[in-house]
Amino acid sequence: MRGQKFYWAVLLALFFMAFFASCRLYNLERKLAPEYAEFLSKVRYIITAEERKIFLELPDSEKDAFIEEFWRRRDPDPETEENEFKIEYFNRIEKANELFLGEGRPGWLTDRGRIYILFGPPTDRITYPMGAPGSGGRGCQEIWYYGNFPVVFLDETCTGQYVLVTLSLEHLHELNLAQSRMQKTFPKEKEFLDFRFGMKKDVVTEERVEGVFLLEIPYETIWFSSEGDELRTVLDVSLELRNAAGQLLWEYKASYPLRLTEEELKAKRKKSHRLEIPFTLTQGLESLRQEKGRLEVRLHNQTGGEKVQKLFDFKI
Structure with missing residues (x-):
């Protein structure tokens, strides 16, 4: 009995020590000068618990030296003038702010922004609208x-408020490992492979529907390989249109070689590569009139192997 009392007394003491230490650090953080609060906020994904504690306890006269040392320790190539890690980290924050708008907070503070900063762009990304096969009805x-x-x-409400779902402890462990690696260094990553989608119907009759599907792929998301004086890649595109019952009504597959000089790519960096895919529908039109169908669009860049897949509603 005496041993059990001692055990619980020790646990209680440790709990209160941790609690008061946490409160002390919280109070120190509230008193930070704006420039130091900004630094601590921006490095939240890569600063270690020990570094954070040290920074908060330092007098203001030593905080600038800490910040300089913080980035120096993460510089993958100290012999160069630029700190590649620091540049890439803030580039990812900026890109996350562009990619993940509309959640009521800066994109880099969203769950998708955090994963983008820690892992970089994914090699494959699939989106499921509400009710789509594979979404699980959630x-x-x-x-x-x-x-x-x-x-x-x-x-859950399809309003743009995406929340990270932890599928298993193994996946959570991988996430923690990624954050641990990021606290040291990471290589420069490529952008998201992405595209904008549009559709134009030219003919709509009882017997057929004709039109054009439009894909606009930002050049800044396309990776090229260098061959001689040219930059080259091949974009594989596939589309499948199904009715509500899952019946395949139309499909399309094609590969589009893309060649540019470096100067041409620089001039088009903020523009998009446009693909126009004509379509003619003659079967299953009645089912599409009764209920909207699903158009699945897949894009694959052979250079680097990046893929992106999107689902769209199709109505006549």
Whole structure:
């Protein structure tokens, strides 16, 4: 009995020590000067618990030296003038702010922003609108793949508020390992492979529907390989249109070689590569009139192997 009392007394003492230490650090953080609070906020994904504690306890006269040392320790190539790690980290924050708008907070503070900063762009990304096969009936989903490792985001109301879903302890462990690696260094990553989609119907009759599907792929998301004086890649595109019952009504597959000089790519960096895919529908039109169908669009860049898949509603 005496041993048990001692055991619980020790646990209680440790709990209160941790609690008061946490409160002390919280109070120190509240008193930070704006420039130091900004630093601590921006490095939240890569600063270690010990570094954070040291920074908060330092007098202001030593905080600038700490910040300089913080980035120096993470510089992958100290012999160069630039700190590649620091540049890439803030580039990812900026890109996350561009990619993940509309959640009521800066994109880099969202769950998708955090994963983007820690892991970089996924090798494959699949989006599921509400009710789509594969969504499990749980609202809208995005699944990012890093190799065979999936990261799932769920938006239960399909309003753009995506939340990270932890599928298993193994996946959580992988996430923690990624954050640990990021606290040291990471290589420069490529952008998301992505595209904007549009559709134009030219002919709509009882017997057929004709039109054009439009894909606009930002050049800044396309990776090229260098061959001589040219930059080259091949974009594989596939489309499948199914009715509500899952019956395949139309499909299309094609590969599009893309060649540019470096100067041409620089001039088009902020523009998009446009693909126009004509379609003619003659079967299953009645089912599409009764209920909207699903158009699945897949894009694959042969350079680097990046893939992206999206689902769209199709109505006549």
